[in-house]
Amino acid sequence: MRIQNLLFAQYFILITFPLMSSSQSLVSISNPFIDTSESNYIQNDTLSHKLHNFDLHHWEIPSKDPxxxxxxxxxxxxxxxxxxxxxxxxxxxxxxxxxxxxxxxxxxxxxxxxxxxxxxxxxxxxxxxxxxxxxxxxxxxxxxxxxxxxxxxxxxxxxxxxxxxxxTAKREYSPFQFVYFGDAQNDILNHWSRVIRKAYQTAPNASFVIHAGDLVDSAHRDYEWAQWFKAGGFIHSQWTAIPVVGNHEFQKTTKSSPRKLSIQWRPQFTLPIEENLSNKLHETVYTVNYQDVLILVLNSTDNLDEQTEYIKDKLGNSDARWKIVTSHHSVFSPAKGRDFEYARKYWKPLFDKYGVDLVLNGHDHLYARGHVPIMTTDLDKSGKINTLYITSVSGPKQYKADIQKINGYKSDGYAVDILKEETQFFQVISVNNDKLTYIAYTALGDEYDKAIILKDFTSGDKFLK
Structure with missing residues (x-):
């Protein structure tokens, strides 16, 4: 018998069955922190120091296995x-x-x-x-x-x-689809697991997945990141992820420290670095060009003015067939007590000017789809649109809609098409030549909402079907 199993026996005497919850696992046999074959772990450690690992789930504890x-x-x-x-x-x-x-x-x-x-x-x-x-x-x-x-x-x-x-992607345009999630954020392992797994069942060949911010609730708490990774399992290693930073990815590390980006964010994701942006925005603001589709990823929590110039540059110099923007905060916030006025004042005009087709947001913990129509003297009977705006949520935390506020967005040229509370969603977006098909599914896999953008690439005209 190996020494680690003898140590396990000593620990087991101290930890009786009534003290163990059903969600805890005894991990000493495979736990590298109490493996006496690893001299670097036993030279300076005491049994009491090692014992503290028992209140971690086995899927939180790192080992030699990736x-x-x-x-x-x-x-x-x-x-x-x-x-x-x-x-x-x-x-x-x-x-x-x-x-x-x-x-x-x-x-x-x-x-x-x-x-x-x-x-x-x-x-x-x-x-x-x-x-x-x-x-x-x-x-x-x-x-x-x-x-x-x-x-x-x-x-x-x-x-x-x-x-x-x-x-890998093709170099040139070709049809593809991808998945988009609003906030996972709360009670992730219990309640988000089924959503990402149902999404994988629905679109297993998706080219990538957008996580539109608030992947967790407490930015630095590793237990929540452990839940996020366990919930998705192998899907994270097979679908290429486009993570978007949300406000809950920012938090103080101590009472006296300023808020900072999740300490896990940069170590656990390897994302593009935009060298012309300040260090603070590195790996939170970036661009992906996928088969003639531009995906612009923004950080709606920090350095908004700097990003406004970035948006001008990236959208103004792109000739992509389709242009998609994702940020955590909703440009047209449908929930009570939420308002991203900066984006409506400074970013939306750029989306209009440079022909952004689709904006994907989270933050408000409910579902809303709306669009900005092309305003004409004929009271918009043309049916043309500028941009389709989506706010969604994939986790269990849910808010109520503020109908009065939503109606107030008419002055910004926004028309709401559908609202839904108390429902967890995932979305599948398919791009096929001149047609972008957007479908929202509930956690049960039922189709709830569908919209199609038809686009004339010569004139730039878009129609919502």
Whole structure:
């Protein structure tokens, strides 16, 4: 019997069954923090220090095995992809292997192995976390073939993940679909799991997924990030994620410190860095160009004026067939006590000017779809529109609509088409030539709302069907 099992027996005497909740797991057998075969863990630790790990779920505790594996865009989607994962601090060297996928396992004969960048990270920076040192690892796959299925895995040379597949984009325009979620935020593992899993069942071949902010409730609390990663499971490692920062991704680390971006955000995502923006906005404001569709990701919490210039530059210099903007705060907030006046005053005119087709928001914890029509002297009988605006929620936290406020947006040229409270949603958006099809599904997988934008690429005219 290994020593760690003897230690387990000693712990078990101290921890009786009545003290264990049904949601807790005894993790000592596989827990690297009490594995006496690892001398770096036992030289300076005491049994009491190790015992504190027992109030963590097994899926919170890092080990030599890679966990929290996630794909992100980082550069040209037809030739690049970034992967990030986590281990315990004993893993000092790590790798990612990749190959063109095949219908059998022979792809292993043609592997490319890349060394990972490693970032040591102390969860204890935030007082509510256990003071654990973990390592985040990242690799950017470059020089990939367009429109190709690749298979990859990550690990330290002995402890590997499973093989995981993804497909690169085409260089030119081609039809595709993607998924969009509003706030997950609260009670994530219990109530958001079924939503992301139903979305995967509904659109398993989606090219990417947009998480429109407030992925968690407490920015720095690792327990909530652990829930988010467990809820999505392998989906995070297979669907390429476009995470959008929300207000709940900002929080103080101490009572006297200023609010700061989630301490986990930059270590756990490997996102594009816009060098012309201030450091504060790095990896929270970026652009993805996917098969002639522009996706502009904004940070609606910080440095709004700086982003206004960024919007002008990116939209003004883009000739993409379709233009999509996503930010957390709703431009036309439908909920009581919410108002993103800055966006209506400074961003919406740019969306109108540069022909943004679709804006995807969260924050208000209810569902609203509306549009900005082209105003004519004929009382808008033309049916033309500028932009379709969506506010949605995927988690259990729900708010009430403020009808009076929504009606007040008419002066901004906004017309609400549909509202829904007390419902968890996910959305699937399909782009096919001159048609963008938007469908909202409930957590049950039932189609609730549908809108189609028909676009004349010569004139720029758009009609809502």
């Amino acid at each position: 966990d929290r594996i996630i794909l992100n865009f980082n550069g040209d989607p037809s030739s690049r992809r970034a992967v990030t994962w986590r281990t315990d601090s004993s893993v000092k060297k790590s790798f990612a292997q990749i190959a063109l996928a095949s219908a059998n396992s022979n792809f292993t004969n043609n592997l490319i192995t890349l060394s990972a960048s490693i970032e040591e990270f102390d969860l204890g920076i935030y007082k509510s976390n256990k003071s654990l040192i973990v390592n985040y690892h990242s690799v950017v796959f470059d020089g990939l073939n367009p429109n190709s299925i690749y298979v990859y895995r990550v690990g330290n040379g002995e402890n590997w993940s499973e093989w995981i597949q993804f497909k």
